Amino acid sequence: MRRIISALFLFSFFTITAQISKVELDYYLPEDVKYNEDIPTPQDVLGYVPGEWHVSHDRLIQYLTKLAEVSPRIKMENRGFTYEGRPLVLLTVSSPGNLERLEEIRQNHLRLLEKDSEGLNIENMPVVINQGFSIHGNEASGSNAALLYAYHLAAAEGKEIEETLKNTVILLDPSFNPDGLQRFAYWANTNKSKNINPDPQDREYSEVWPGGRTNHYWFDMNRDWLPVQLPESQARISTFHDWYPNILTDHHEMGSNSTFFFQPGIPSRTHPLTPKKNQDLTREIGSFHAAAFDEIGSLYYTEENYDDFYYGKGSTFPDINGSVGILFEQGSSRGHAQETENGVLTFPFTIRNQFTAALSTLKAAETMRTDLLKYQQNFFKNSRDSFENEAYIFGSDADVYKPYKLAEILQRHKLDVYELDQDLQINGKTFKKGKAYVVPKDQRQHRLLKAMFEKRTKFQDSLFYDISAWTFPLAFNLNYTEASKPKKLGKKIEELQYPAIEEPATSQYAYLLNWNNYMAPKALNMILEKGLRAKVAMEQFSLNKQKFDQGTIMIPVQNQTLNQTELHKFLISVSKQSGVGITGIETGMTTGINLGSNQFRGLEPQKVAIIVGENITPYDAGEIWHLFDQRYDMKITKLDISELERADLSKYTDIILPATWGGGPDSEIAKKLKDWTRDGGTIIAYRNSVNWMRKNEFIDFKSRENKMIAKNVSFAERGDYNGAQVIGGAIFEAVLDRSHPIAFGFENDKLPMFRNTTIFMEADEQSYRNPIRYTSAPLLSGYISKPNLDSLAGTVPFKHSNLGKGEVMLFTDNTNFRAFWYGTNKLLMNAIFFGKEM
Numbered sequence: 001m002r003r004i005i006s007a008l009f010l011f012s013f014f015t016i017t018a019q020i021s022k023v024e025l026d027y028y029l030p031e032d033v034k035y036n037e038d039i040p041t042p043q044d045v046l047g048y049v050p051g052e053w054h055v056s057h058d059r060l061i062q063y064l065t066k067l068a069e070v071s072p073r074i075k076m077e078n079r080g081f082t083y084e085g086r087p088l089v090l091l092t093v094s095s096p097g098n099l100e101r102l103e104e105i106r107q108n109h110l111r112l113l114e115k116d117s118e119g120l121n122i123e124n125m126p127v128v129i130n131q132g133f134s135i136h137g138n139e140a141s142g143s144n145a146a147l148l149y150a151y152h153l154a155a156a157e158g159k160e161i162e163e164t165l166k167n168t169v170i171l172l173d174p175s176f177n178p179d180g181l182q183r184f185a186y187w188a189n190t191n192k193s194k195n196i197n198p199d200p201q202d203r204e205y206s207e208v209w210p211g212g213r214t215n216h217y218w219f220d221m222n223r224d225w226l227p228v229q230l231p232e233s234q235a236r237i238s239t240f241h242d243w244y245p246n247i248l249t250d251h252h253e254m255g256s257n258s259t260f261f262f263q264p265g266i267p268s269r270t271h272p273l274t275p276k277k278n279q280d281l282t283r284e285i286g287s288f289h290a291a292a293f294d295e296i297g298s299l300y301y302t303e304e305n306y307d308d309f310y311y312g313k314g315s316t317f318p319d320i321n322g323s324v325g326i327l328f329e330q331g332s333s334r335g336h337a338q339e340t341e342n343g344v345l346t347f348p349f350t351i352r353n354q355f356t357a358a359l360s361t362l363k364a365a366e367t368m369r370t371d372l373l374k375y376q377q378n379f380f381k382n383s384r385d386s387f388e389n390e391a392y393i394f395g396s397d398a399d400v401y402k403p404y405k406l407a408e409i410l411q412r413h414k415l416d417v418y419e420l421d422q423d424l425q426i427n428g429k430t431f432k433k434g435k436a437y438v439v440p441k442d443q444r445q446h447r448l449l450k451a452m453f454e455k456r457t458k459f460q461d462s463l464f465y466d467i468s469a470w471t472f473p474l475a476f477n478l479n480y481t482e483a484s485k486p487k488k489l490g491k492k493i494e495e496l497q498y499p500a501i502e503e504p505a506t507s508q509y510a511y512l513l514n515w516n517n518y519m520a521p522k523a524l525n526m527i528l529e530k531g532l533r534a535k536v537a538m539e540q541f542s543l544n545k546q547k548f549d550q551g552t553i554m555i556p557v558q559n560q561t562l563n564q565t566e567l568h569k570f571l572i573s574v575s576k577q578s579g580v581g582i583t584g585i586e587t588g589m590t591t592g593i594n595l596g597s598n599q600f601r602g603l604e605p606q607k608v609a610i611i612v613g614e615n616i617t618p619y620d621a622g623e624i625w626h627l628f629d630q631r632y633d634m635k636i637t638k639l640d641i642s643e644l645e646r647a648d649l650s651k652y653t654d655i656i657l658p659a660t661w662g663g664g665p666d667s668e669i670a671k672k673l674k675d676w677t678r679d680g681g682t683i684i685a686y687r688n689s690v691n692w693m694r695k696n697e698f699i700d701f702k703s704r705e706n707k708m709i710a711k712n713v714s715f716a717e718r719g720d721y722n723g724a725q726v727i728g729g730a731i732f733e734a735v736l737d738r739s740h741p742i743a744f745g746f747e748n749d750k751l752p753m754f755r756n757t758t759i760f761m762e763a764d765e766q767s768y769r770n771p772i773r774y775t776s777a778p779l780l781s782g783y784i785s786k787p788n789l790d791s792l793a794g795t796v797p798f799k800h801s802n803l804g805k806g807e808v809m810l811f812t813d814n815t816n817f818r819a820f821w822y823g824t825n826k827l828l829m830n831a832i833f834f835g836k837e838m
Contacts, residue, residue, distance in 0.1 A: 011417030021100040023051045028086060028148050028355055039155035042147045050144050053192070053347030053469040054336075056185040056735050057086055057178040060143060064150055064174060071154035072096040079235040081693055083216035086178035088235040093153045093170040095162065098126060105169060113244060113322065113444050115384070116708025122377070126166070127369040130323075131243035131358055131831075132236065135222045135252070136312060137180020138212035139681050140188070141330050141347065142251030145354035146174035152359070155676045167366050171238060177214075177221055184212025188335050188822060196337045198344045200256070204335040205740070208619035217630070218622025218652060219819065222250070225310035226452065226470065227820035228412050240321070241414045246372040247285070247324050249348025249353050249361050250314035253332035255340040259299035260353050261288045261306065261329040263315060268461040269307030273321045273451050275382075277375055279308075280724040281324050282367070288364035292356050292606040304331075310466040311451050320448050322379035324372065326419050328357050343720040360437070369632045380444050383632045387442040393426065393482035394473050398516035398549075398747045400499040401579060402476045405518075407437050407637065409472070409820075410452075410494055415497050416443045419490030427481045433490075434499060434530060440485050453482075455731075462783060463720060467729025467756070469782025474731050474752035503574055506568050507559055509583030510595055514581060515551035515745040518822060522632040523578040524553055527777060528605040531561045536744070536834060541592030543585060551744025551834075554600055608634070609652040613641035615662035624656060629826060644669050649676040654832050657685040657692075659814070664692030674698060678804030682835040684828070687757050690810040698809045699801045702762040704791045729756040730782025731819075734797065741834035742798060742809075745826050752780055753797060754821050758788060759812045760795045770829075798827070801838050807835045 005620075025041055028050070043049045055063075068076035068091065071796050075092040082088065098105060109128055109305065131149070133142030150172060153165070169626045175181050184207065191204035210218050217231060223628050224233040230595040239250070254261065264270075264282045286302055293300045306327055307593065308316045313326035330350050333446035337346045375824035395403045409418050420436040441449060451471045459468065473480035504511055513523055515536075527534050537552040555571070557564055568584070576583045608628065612621045621638075628636040639647055639655070645668055649655070655673065657664075665673070670692075677683050677698065685693045693695045693699050706725065734751045736743040763770045784792070809831050 007106060010163055023049050025411055026050050027348060028352050029152065030359070033152075033161070034157045035155040036157055039071060039151070044676050050147050051346075054140050054188040054347070055144050055147060055589040056189075057175055057182040058458070060147065060174055060181075060815055061087060061089055064089065067150055073099070073154055074150070074181065075099055075102070076817065079238065081232055082179045082232055088178070088232060089174065091166070091170075091172040091241055092172065093150075093164040094126065094168065098166065098169060102169075105657045106414070110244065110380070112160045112373065113380045116428050117377050117381070120377070122370055122373045125373055126169050127247075127365045127372055128169045128171065128243050128245040129361060129365045130171040130240065130243070131361065132176050132249065132314065133251045133354070135176035135250060136183055136213045136220070137177045137182070138184040138207060138334070139179060139253035139332060140184055141253060141332070141350035141354045143175045143181055144347075145251065145351045145358060146172065148351065148355045149358045152173065153670070164362060164388070165364050168362065169243075170362070171239060171243060176236065177232060179216045180212045180214055180416055187212060192336055198337040198339045200338050203334075205338055209612075209614045209616070209786065210622070212700065214622065217626040218618040219626070220316050220619060223310075223312050223818055224464065225314055225317035227818060228409055229819040231760075234412065237412055240318075241412075243322055244376065245318070246323065247361060247365050248314065248318040249328060249358070251328045251357070252330070253350070254329040256332055256334060256338050256345055258331040259301060259327070259342065260293065260331065260357075261327070262300065262302055263288055263306065263308070263325075263327050264303050264329070265306035265308055265465075266303065266461075269309050269463065269465070271309045271311065271316070271319070271451070272460070273447055274308060275379065278319050278324055281372065281375060282326065284368065285324065285326060285361070285364040287366070288360045292355070292360035292363075292604060293434070296352070296356060298353050302529045307465045309464055309468070310470065311742070312470065313466060319453050321445075322376045326352065326361065330354055330505070336580070346697060372813040383444065383446045386436040387446060387742055388481055389442065389485055390484040391438050391440045392473070392480060392482055393420070393424065393431050393436060393438050395420070395431050395476045396478055396747060397430070397432055397435055397452075398514070399436060399518055401433070401518040403437060403478055403825070404498055405822060406472060406476050406478065407493070407496055410439060411493070413445065413448060415439060415445050415449055417493045417496070419493060421488065421490030424486065426483045426663055429479050429481050431479065438486060438489060440489070442485070457779055457781060457783075461715040462724035462785065464728045464783065467782070469730045471731060471781045472782060474565060475754070475821050475823055477746070477752060479748075493774060498579055501579055501581050503572050504568070504582040505584040506562060507586060509586050509588065510557055511555045511571055512548060512583045512585060513553035513555065514548070514583075515553060516549065516747060517580045518826065519578045519580050519632075520553070521747060522634070523574050523580040523582070523834060524603070525632060525634050526578065526787045527553075527555060528572045528603060533560060534603050534604055536837065537593065538599040538741075538837065539593045539739075540603060541590045541594075543587075543590045548715065549744070550739055553603075554595055556595075584618075601837050604653070605831060606653045607637075607651055608654045608656065608832060609637040609639045609649075611641055611644065612638045615660050615664070616641060617661055620658035620814060623819060624658060624828070626819055627816050631825070632829070640687060641665060642667070643671060649681070651671075652681065654682045654684060654835065657689045659682065659687035659689055662691065664689060667696075670696040674803070677806035677808060681804040682807040682809065682831070684809045684811070684831050686811050687814060688759065690759060690761070690812055693808065693810060697798060698803055699810065700808070701799055702758040704786045704795060706716065706791045722781050724759070725785050725788060727756055727767070727784055727788060729754065730784050731755075731779050731780045732778040732792065734772050734778070735775055737768070737771040740768075741837045742771050742800070742827060742830050744830050744834060753813050753815075753824060754817045755797070755813045757812055761795060761797070761799055761810070761812055764836060769800070770796050772796060808838065809835065
């Protein structure tokens with residue numbers, strides 16, 4: 001009997017693998033549709049039917065370019081490039097007649113957002129859908145399905161497709177993440193066997209670190225729709241705001257043992273600013289997906305997972321902009337075929353499901369066309385009806401860069417931003433002309449603006465798929481307030497310009513660089529890398545009624561490698577490239593410490609390394625790499641953890657250990673890092689790595705633990721009970737000791753900090769060793785359970801200690817979160833440049 005069963009299993013196994021290698025195009029396409037033979041199929045160009053291999057991004061573009069050349073239904077454009085130089089391609093698909101008057105259609109569609117939209121003939125307007133694939137590069141069934149979808153749209157024949165294209169404009173983004181897709185295609189294809197092996201333990205199904213999910217700098221780009229910090233995001237956000245599509249779909253993958261999910265998500269986890277009608281439409285669209293999947297016999301589910309709360313995700317961002325966002329999640333083969341609880345899951349099967357969802361979206365959009373257009377029209381009308389005669393005002397007296405960068409994000413979202421044309425004192429805060437911006441609430445993007453600026457601490461649900469707070473002026477650590485709109489607004493900013501920086505005057509004595517500017521670390525690094533001497537002020541001083549805080553950088557003129565003229569010319573270049581003001585002075589006789597004081601400490605060039613590789617969290621590591629490389633133009637060496645035992649660490653002044661996904665480096669690496677630190681190095685650890693530092697005796701600290709005991713919690717409720725104790729991402733208030741080097745360059749003694757850990761470090765008995773400390777009531781925005789909030793109050797997110805000649809620094813929080821947490825980036829730079837002064 002066993003032999004018979006084994007024979008049947010082997011027959012089934014080899015039948016499955018044979019099907020994978022010989023899949024035909026007909027497997028995917030609708031049976032009742034004829035296709036134009038003059039339009040090349042994917043295999044005509046690629047040499048294989050999608051599903052046999054994972055398409056690389058370059059081959060994907062090769063095929064789509066060919067389609068655009070031969071099909072009158074497709075217009076192809078490149079909107080920019082990724083960090084690795086890959087094109088960010090968009091296909092606009094519609095009837096040839098629509099494409100001929102595409103700009104007219106677009107302008108007409110945008111009128112739905114305006115006050116004069118009542119006169120529009122909606123019955124004759126096309127619906128606009130934005131369909132995007134594989135924002136996570138290793139969720140590759142989406143982009144591979146995009147090949148088939150583009151072919152279907154270009155080659156399908158008959159009245160039905162012609163009528164559909166007449167009634168729709170399709171914005172088809174075949175690869176939201178070109179760099180990640182390329183990385184994963186390489187992995188899956190180079191590990192594929194001729195005889196497909198669905199054993200989940202095969203190397204094919206376990207990518208090497210960091211995997212293909214992320215972009216070049218290891219960012220999860222499905223969290224960047226609102227911050228818009230990455231070039232890929234900037235391209236797709238520009239497309240969105242150019243069109244305001246009625247539906248936006250976001251094709252993903254999930255665990256291999258899952259089936260297929262489509263939205264709505266869990267109803268109680270929808271953001272309160274999203275209209276109920278949005279979820280009703282989402283549910284109605286879902287009925288089209290259900291019918292399509294019933295027809296092909298694919299399992300699916302809805303309303304049991306995921307949510308629509310954080311507006312920085314692709315499926316939720318549209319909901320605050322008058323559109324309907326739809327998330328698709330397909331169980332992933334993670335390669336070409338994999339054994340799962342539902343049988344052998346093949347790559348072609350996952351592609352077919354994604355392709356089916358793309359078709360059902362198109363059918364839903366056409367069928368619901370007028371409802372979707374009317375919903376969008378009413379969304380903006382209702383938003384205007386709720387206008388408040390108020391404005392948000394934000395700025396900084398000491399730093400023009402951070403408010404400028406926030407204004408840049410607002411403009412990317414088509415929000416109106418105005419100059420402040422006079423000094424204002426409102427709600428106890430002072431805003432100065434030229435250093436602050438005004439954003440009125442009475443504009444069409446009123447809901448989006450509110451979502452970006454509000455502080456929310458009360459929620460219907462205590463579970464979140466992503467962060468629960470993202471208040472932008474807090475993230476940027478700016479002075480801001482809500483107030484009645486100023487009676488006299490300054491000029492509306494049409495083209496945002498960085499505030500002018502005066503060239504430093506020639507000096508025979510010294511130059512001063514204000515550390516308050518966000519970009520000051522870039523300027524200082526340029527100076528030190530040039531081989532120039534620079535010192536940091538440990539105390540405040542003033543000159544000619546101008547106050548200079550701790551952290552001010554002094555560059556003396558004498559005894560430099562450049563003469564006086566060369567130094568002045570170089571510092572002009574530094575100021576221009578960094579956007580940081582530099583002041584030339586002619587005397588060292590200042591009020592407070594004088595420029596020759598021992599309270600000016602000499603600085604050295606820093607050689608920084610970061611530990612990366614297996615078990616290191618790539619998001620956290622990538623954010624730090626991006627900060628150094630893209631923001632501050634500073635070199636940072638990526639030390640792979642697998643090579644660390646053999647690495648020469650003596651080259652580096654600082655080593656950063658990001659958060660880990662496991663227990664951290666092994667004991668041999670711990671010993672090597674400890675010896676390096678004792679010899680004078682500075683080691684900086686983040687998030688759960690602080691516990692690894694304590695375990696390996698780099699530093700000791702006491703922590704608070706929130707030991708929860710479940711009472712009256714059923715087995716079915718246990719997941720929600722435990723999930724409610726997670727800090728998924730919220731904002732908390734800390735107090736700064738601005739005389740401490742870790743706090744140099746901060747304008748105020750209060751600092752909003754982002755936190756997504758439950759590591760609570762007790763404050764030191766010596767108050768001066770607590771330069772950053774959470775207040776007694778720290779919650780500013782977001783969700784935290786009361787037991788966790790009680791545990792957090794009064795603790796510290798930063799610890800510093802000596803180890804031999806070296807320094808050990810711990811951050812429980814991610815100070816570089818998703819590249820948009822500008823307000824705390826300087827904490828890491830202070831640790832790097834001023835660590836020896838602590």
